[in-house]
Amino acid sequence: MIQLENITKKYANFVAVDRLNLSVDKGEIFGFIGPNGAGKTTTMKMLGGVLEPTSGAVTIAGVNMQEQPEVAKRKIGFIPDRPYLYEKLTGMEFLKFTADLYGVGQNGFHKKAAKHLEMFSLADWSEELIESYSHGMKQRLIMAAALLHDPEVIIVDEPMVGLDPAAIIMVKALFKQLAQKGAAIFMSTHTLKVAEDTCDRIGIINKGKLIASGTTSDLQREANVSSADLEQVFLNLTNSTSLE
């Protein structure tokens, strides 16, 4: 469903992402972790089609992002970590705006919008201006908008930031449910517990390169860590040291 072939992104002389190869299958949740500045957000942006790779190809559900960006983007539900929302629109208007751009039919829209707003506990706020929303509510709204058109691929950057514990549990369950229905989920996170709990496979990126990829037990073997602690795996593989 998601295929990255030799993706490289250079900013002047700095190589942010270096010949990255990756694939995520249908129904799979892939966790993408790495230290700050490792190239996670750059990779996410290239996956979402908002940044052009210097070289290499991004394929979404069989569609090449560089050749057919609109077709590829239609298949994606993109959830950035710091969402920009039009503060002077209401929650419902923002959903309508997104639905129009993603081609969600007029007939199905209201039913779907109501369902998603209910699911993300925003039903009572649908007619309020977004500027009055809290950070967590904005995060929930952007998720509701991204899922409105039933995307085949979900790209999500730091999904749990700003969410309360109940919402975190709900989102984790929702992602698992969506994956069971066949969606491929590419999730970047700093919260290793979330990656451990939710993801089928995890990839670790460091200095622009994918240094390890596999299930939690694959990574433990690679990092020579016996305990089931992903944190130690991460520190070993990225050569980082904890503050303790």
Added chain:
Amino acid sequence: MHAVITLLKPRIWPLKNRGVPKNLHGRAAKLILLGTVGVVFWGGIFAISWRVLDYFKGIEDIGDILGFKLLSMILIISFALLIFSSILTSLSKLYLSRDLFLVHSMPVASYKIFLARWIDSTIDSSWMVIIFTLPVFIAFGIIFQTGGFFYANMLVTLVSLAINASAISTLLVMIAVIVIPATRMKSIFIFMGILFFVVMYLAIRLLRPELLVDPEVFDTVLVYITSLQTPSSPFLPSTWAYDSIRATLTGSMSGGIFHNALSWSFAGTIVFIMIKVADTVYFKGFSKTQTSGARVFKKGNTADRIFNFLPGPIKSFTVKEIKAFLRDQTQWSQLFLIAALVVIYVYNFKVLPLEKSPIKTIYLQNLFSFLNMGLALFVLTAVTARFAYPAVSQERNAFWLVKTAPISLKTFLWVKFFIYYFPLLILTEILIVATNILLQVTPFMMALSTITVFFLVPGIVSIGIGLGAAYPDFKAENPNQTVTSFGGLVFMIVCAGYIGLVILIEAGPVYNLFMADIRGKALSLATWAWIIGAFAVAFVFSLLAIALPMYFGEKRLAKLLF
């Protein structure tokens, strides 16, 4: 087209979301004040235009020619303004807006995103120019006794002029973003600044306005008239607009339609070319601009060293303020704009044909010098509005740092004050001294204007910082535009009142001192008492102008819930 309309909706929908404001009276008062100022300004432009055109019409033989020359000037200046305004707006809308990341992740072709942004940018950059040139054209219509066709044609022509200017600017911006390395966004602003400078220079040189009031440089009346009738370049969009409006003023409907069609055919062609170019390069350009800008001054410790003598918190805010200002790319274009403004301002004094005037030159030179003080201070007000007024709003979401820092709001505001005070004082003194040298004024006038300005600048900067703190907008998309808000209007009115009052207080005493100096006569004791009293009052006003706005701003800011 459906996607383009949808992309424009976040701009349209908020208009109906305003609802009933909580503070209905406050909002009504603001609207009335803003409306009144707008109407007065609009009416003033109309009255002056009508008066000038009526006077021209009364001059035998060359009255109409003068009127048409004025029309040509207005259209060239409007075109130059539209070009510059479009460059800044399109750069911001197409490459720097915060919602671009969201929009580009949507399944919409990049040329459609471009088109929606361009429409938005064209409206934003041109509505004000069109609204405030309308009274001039209406005055033309009334003086030349035209019919309804003139007004309809004029409106359609102005729209085509705005589209042409916007399309040309946007094409230039797209090419600049692609050509100049992505890590050097500052270079793009510098490029745009230079471009604007060239456009303004060309526009002014094409006009040669000083010749209009100085027929003597021409050998005969015929040469003068021929010079007035010299058409502008046929390749300038403003010329097509001029030809169309002029034709309808003289009753030629077919001429009006023909030149209007010429303008629209160019608009159609350039918009088509622009969309084709955008389809190829816009997304590449947007992708490039997401890289962070290369820093020109990598070792930025100079400010730290210079301000080492200040106490910790004050030093940290001072250094932060200077660094943030110098690293804000959007400030650079504005600095070029100011440089252009200063050059044009000084240049105008250089070409003043004072010796041709029937009034005694020395008297006129010093009169101009006195009035120039007021004029330079109005320029200062405009620059303060752009830089010092938004200084508090510039803190944006980081204002919590100020609130939680071990520094009082009073100190925070005074740091802001001094940051802007010194550069603005130097700028204004340069304006005053340079123009006084060109005017060859007496030493008395030179001393008077430099001292007066020295005392007025802190007052104006204080009004800027104080009212900017009293009416901050930390959520503004672009804090530099907060000056167009209610607080900004109050700032303009207070500054104009303050400058006018001081000039008025000083006018009488200065006239007496100046004339006594020219005639070599001594002043009476009573006159001296009056002069000293007047200057003392001006001085007290200046002290109040420094203290009161800062106090007011501090109190209002302290009450603000953040």
